[in-house]
Amino acid sequence: MARAAIPGRLTWQPATVAATRAETATARTLVLAVDGWTGHVPGQHVDIRLTASDGYTTHRSYSISSAPGPDRLEVTVQVVTDGEVSPYLVGVAEPGDQFEIRGPLGGWFVRRPADPRPALLIGGGSGVAPLMSMVRAATNPTRLLYSARSPSDALFSADLATAEAAGDGRVAVTRVYTRAAPPGWSGPPRRLDADALAGVAWPREADAVAFVCGPTGFVETVADLLIDLGHDPMNIRTERFGPTGG
Numbered sequence: 001m002a003r004a005a006i007p008g009r010l011t012w013q014p015a016t017v018a019a020t021r022a023e024t025a026t027a028r029t030l031v032l033a034v035d036g037w038t039g040h041v042p043g044q045h046v047d048i049r050l051t052a053s054d055g056y057t058t059h060r061s062y063s064i065s066s067a068p069g070p071d072r073l074e075v076t077v078q079v080v081t082d083g084e085v086s087p088y089l090v091g092v093a094e095p096g097d098q099f100e101i102r103g104p105l106g107g108w109f110v111r112r113p114a115d116p117r118p119a120l121l122i123g124g125g126s127g128v129a130p131l132m133s134m135v136r137a138a139t140n141p142t143r144l145l146y147s148a149r150s151p152s153d154a155l156f157s158a159d160l161a162t163a164e165a166a167g168d169g170r171v172a173v174t175r176v177y178t179r180a181a182p183p184g185w186s187g188p189p190r191r192l193d194a195d196a197l198a199g200v201a202w203p204r205e206a207d208a209v210a211f212v213c214g215p216t217g218f219v220e221t222v223a224d225l226l227i228d229l230g231h232d233p234m235n236i237r238t239e240r241f242g243p244t245g246g
């Protein structure tokens with residue numbers, strides 16, 4: 001017996017590009033208008049489906065980088081040069097364009113507003129996107145450790161500075177540069193290591209929850225380091241930005 005589709009998170013629905021914002025030379029935020037969008041929990045993602053004029057379709061996952069809210073959401077995309085979808089989203093899509101999305105998706109890598117625990121957010125590259133949503137919505141103490149190749153590759157620099165300067169000290173940001181550090185930076189560029197993590201980790205009695213997001217190798221290394229530092233594995237949540245479905 002045929003069943004009617006139940007509208008909801010798994011149903012593809014139209015999204016219109018309302019605005020775009022360059023984040024770096026190779027990354028862009030798309031503001032998407034979606035009728036009936038009721039918001040998300042920070043950490044969730046959407047799937048974006050593109051359809052070519054010959055009917056060919058393909059889809060990829062993108063984390064929501066905006067704070068929760070109705071009718072609109074933002075995704076922040078780092079171009080993968082030989083990729084199929086990200087070059088379109090970063091370099092071609094313009095206000096008025098339409099494609100489809102489904103979501104919000106994901107129920108584990110989420111920071112719920114009711115969770116009273118302090119959070120340690122650790123992002124590598126574009127893996128900072130869902131963490132930015134958590135920072136924007138933060139109601140509890142939040143430390144972000146962000147690893148980027150260089151200052152010009154770092155996403156959300158102005159937004160993070162604003163969140164840090166908000167005055168109540170709720171959000172603290174620590175940066176690590178892996179290839180080129182800004183003038184006056186203490187020490188050479190380096191990969192995120194145990195010392196950097198120990199410098200931002202909450203004390204064990206704080207019962208903090210850690211969110212780690214980025215390329216697969218980054219996420220696995222950081223999760224291992226956190227466990228070595230005594231972090232409870234049950235309080236480490238990870239999201240890998242590998243190829244969708246991979």
Ligand SMILES: Cc1cc2nc3c(=O)[nH]c(=O)nc-3n(C[C@H](O)[C@H](O)[C@H](O)COP(=O)(O)OP(=O)(O)OC[C@H]3O[C@@H](n4cnc5c(N)ncnc54)[C@H](O)[C@@H]3O)c2cc1C
Pocket residue numbers: 045060061062063064075076077078079080082083084085086087126129130215239240241242243244245
């Ligand atoms: C849950 C989830 C959330 C994600 N959120 C974001 C986000 O917020 N911002 C964002 O920019 N990306 C995000 N990604 C990655 C995104 O889904 C795509 O994989 C990425 O944009 C590349 O797609 P593409 O079509 O351009 O490349 P493809 O055509 O899929 O791949 C082209 C080539 O690049 C390789 N490749 C694919 N993806 C990556 C990658 N992420 N890193 C390195 N090499 C890759 C492939 O193996 C292939 O060789 C997320 C992935 C997941 C699973």
